[in-house]
Amino acid sequence: MNDIQPMQSYEDTSEPEKGPERLTALRNVMTDAGLDGLLVPRTDEHQSEYLPGYAERVAWLTGFTGSNAFLLVLPDEARLFSDGRYTLQVRAQTDRSAYTPDDMVDNPPARYLGGLDLAGKRIGYDPWLHTIRGFRSFKAAADKAGATLVATESNLVDTIWSDRPGRPMEPIVVHPLEVAGEPHTEKITKIAETTRKKRADAVVLTQADGAAWLFNLRGNDVPQKPMFLAYSIVSSDGSAQLFIDPGKMTPDAEAHLADVTVTDIAAFPAALTALGEAGAAVMVDPANVSVKIADTIRDAGGTLIEATDPIEAPRSRKNMVEQAGSRAAHIRDGAAVTRFLAWFNEEAPKGQLDEIAAAEKLLAFRRETNQLKDIAFPTISGAGANGAIVHYRVTHATNAPIEQNTLYLVDSGAQYLDGTTDITRTLLVGEPSEEHKRAYTLVLKGHIALATARFPKGTTGAHLDALARQFLWANGLDYAHGTGHGVGSYLGVHEGLARIAKQGTVPLEPGMLLSNEPGYYKEGAYGIRLENLVFVTEPEDLGGDQPMMGFETITRAPFERRLIAVDLMSDAELDWLNGFHAKVIADIDSLLSGDDLAFLEAACTPIERG
Numbered sequence: 001m002n003d004i005q006p007m008q009s010y011e012d013t014s015e016p017e018k019g020p021e022r023l024t025a026l027r028n029v030m031t032d033a034g035l036d037g038l039l040v041p042r043t044d045e046h047q048s049e050y051l052p053g054y055a056e057r058v059a060w061l062t063g064f065t066g067s068n069a070f071l072l073v074l075p076d077e078a079r080l081f082s083d084g085r086y087t088l089q090v091r092a093q094t095d096r097s098a099y100t101p102d103d104m105v106d107n108p109p110a111r112y113l114g115g116l117d118l119a120g121k122r123i124g125y126d127p128w129l130h131t132i133r134g135f136r137s138f139k140a141a142a143d144k145a146g147a148t149l150v151a152t153e154s155n156l157v158d159t160i161w162s163d164r165p166g167r168p169m170e171p172i173v174v175h176p177l178e179v180a181g182e183p184h185t186e187k188i189t190k191i192a193e194t195t196r197k198k199r200a201d202a203v204v205l206t207q208a209d210g211a212a213w214l215f216n217l218r219g220n221d222v223p224q225k226p227m228f229l230a231y232s233i234v235s236s237d238g239s240a241q242l243f244i245d246p247g248k249m250t251p252d253a254e255a256h257l258a259d260v261t262v263t264d265i266a267a268f269p270a271a272l273t274a275l276g277e278a279g280a281a282v283m284v285d286p287a288n289v290s291v292k293i294a295d296t297i298r299d300a301g302g303t304l305i306e307a308t309d310p311i312e313a314p315r316s317r318k319n320m321v322e323q324a325g326s327r328a329a330h331i332r333d334g335a336a337v338t339r340f341l342a343w344f345n346e347e348a349p350k351g352q353l354d355e356i357a358a359a360e361k362l363l364a365f366r367r368e369t370n371q372l373k374d375i376a377f378p379t380i381s382g383a384g385a386n387g388a389i390v391h392y393r394v395t396h397a398t399n400a401p402i403e404q405n406t407l408y409l410v411d412s413g414a415q416y417l418d419g420t421t422d423i424t425r426t427l428l429v430g431e432p433s434e435e436h437k438r439a440y441t442l443v444l445k446g447h448i449a450l451a452t453a454r455f456p457k458g459t460t461g462a463h464l465d466a467l468a469r470q471f472l473w474a475n476g477l478d479y480a481h482g483t484g485h486g487v488g489s490y491l492g493v494h495e496g497l498a499r500i501a502k503q504g505t506v507p508l509e510p511g512m513l514l515s516n517e518p519g520y521y522k523e524g525a526y527g528i529r530l531e532n533l534v535f536v537t538e539p540e541d542l543g544g545d546q547p548m549m550g551f552e553t554i555t556r557a558p559f560e561r562r563l564i565a566v567d568l569m570s571d572a573e574l575d576w577l578n579g580f581h582a583k584v585i586a587d588i589d590s591l592l593s594g595d596d597l598a599f600l601e602a603a604c605t606p607i608e609r610g
Helices: 016-032 057-062 084-093 109-114 132-145 156-160 184-197 208-214 251-256 265-277 291-299 312-316 320-350 355-367 384-388 434-451 461-473 571-591 594-603
Strands: 037-041 070-074 077-082 100-103 122-125 148-151 202-205 231-235 240-244 261-264 281-284 303-306 372-375 380-383 406-412 414-416 423-429 484-486 495-500 513-516 519-522 526-529 532-536 551-553
Touching: 016 037, 016 057, 016 070, 016 156, 037 057, 057 070, 057 077, 057 156, 070 109, 077 084, 077 109, 084 100, 109 132, 122 132, 132 148, 132 291, 184 202, 184 208, 184 231, 202 208, 202 265, 208 231, 208 240, 208 312, 231 265, 240 265, 261 265, 265 291, 281 291, 291 303, 312 495, 320 355, 320 406, 320 414, 320 423, 320 532, 320 571, 320 594, 355 372, 355 380, 355 406, 380 384, 384 406, 384 519, 384 526, 406 526, 423 434, 423 526, 434 461, 434 513, 434 519, 434 526, 434 532, 434 551, 434 571, 461 495, 495 513, 513 551, 571 594
Parallel strands: 037 122, 077 100, 122 148, 202 281, 240 261, 281 303
Antiparallel strands: 037 070, 070 077, 202 231, 231 240, 372 414, 380 406, 406 423, 484 495, 484 513, 513 532, 519 526, 532 551
């Protein structure tokens, strides 16, 4: 893993033209299995968002490569659900004669299923791919529709996927204590304590990033995510068992895990059965533990105690070492991004750049830090109309020139040993239109409103989400994605527990690392998104009745000042922007020189009225 060469593929691996024939083949095996329908979620056995190749079943079937999807296959319909980030992408990547796109927020798959007349029909599902909570929704929906849900012995998509990739077998590595900040033994002790408080004998943990965090290990099973596929069981007595493919173990990992029982992942089902036969009370998170795991324990005689995965809260609250590492990573990354901005400012006006060339140059600057492990996700490099595709992924087929008098959106991130970064900037080539400036400034005002928010204990992301949207809403505009997601510490760029979104119901706590990324997207024209990462701060006495938390912005790269309509900005907003740019200069100027430094100084010059 230490020899990874960070890179991004620009090949278009989707095959929408094969969608109809693959759908026909799937329907044939459904019929052979005595099924009238099939539920196909885009996930793996660990409920991952980013998947290893073998689990990309929805993409293989439909051609749609977005990170959030659910497919309902019936004899006369195949409905593909996704969310507002992918409205344009799902239309472009699928054969509409075979698949009908739908919005899973406005029309959740379970609700849609429940509204159908399926009396006497048998709907199949892979029990390893459905969570306890999610399955309940589908069970209620099937009952309402008059159908019966039937667990399949194997995944039916896999039976027709002849060239399906094998399971990844990359070796795991130890995540050093000097960046982890807490020994894995102490983490296990705390998880065991939480298990006891829930009156459980053991907790079953299934998330890949959870295992990486708990045992202070990292892997390479998922592209751009330094995690590995594994299960673990922590008992209330403090003992822990890790279930992993033996081929991933290294001598260093074995020595590191001397106090942990390491078992072949193939033995995991038997361990669940043993828990049940012992009459254990087993803690499971209904949001991420599969119904297969729950059924195995229960059928063997165990009882289930449903509770939030005990890893999620401590993992989301970064310890002081992780916080320091993240700040250092963002200074390093900010210098690399600023070098890219300086280069782009010089090269884009020449009219020779395209989306791939820009993404590759940004990667090159990050490589030159000599500390880059990988990119955090495929860089979103969107010129003009492509910038309006929220999760656009440039390929050789879609690669567009970066033209004069247009906007260019670049959303990128990096994986460093001490932290994960995620930053979006919208850049200008040539002269802006008044519409460009107005939209950019409305987004910036929302970004600043969230960055400067103060809030009491118990505040959730849902409470704060409207702050970032208020100026867009006041002008009849909005964006179809959340405003902020959790970010890991050299782990996933998308991480629970909390988020800033209309559905963000988890209270924010000090040490949580979140994104602040409002945007606006005009289909067929341009996209704007402005993203920094922020830490939730400790409560502070502001002279009132109760202390208030806030946000510390840790991203370090300038905004595009030529797109700011100063007359739309308040004095307080300009003060924040100038203060942010002052911090950027203070933290990264020593890492730049020559033309790069001159660009930084010009980009961060205080903005004044008139």
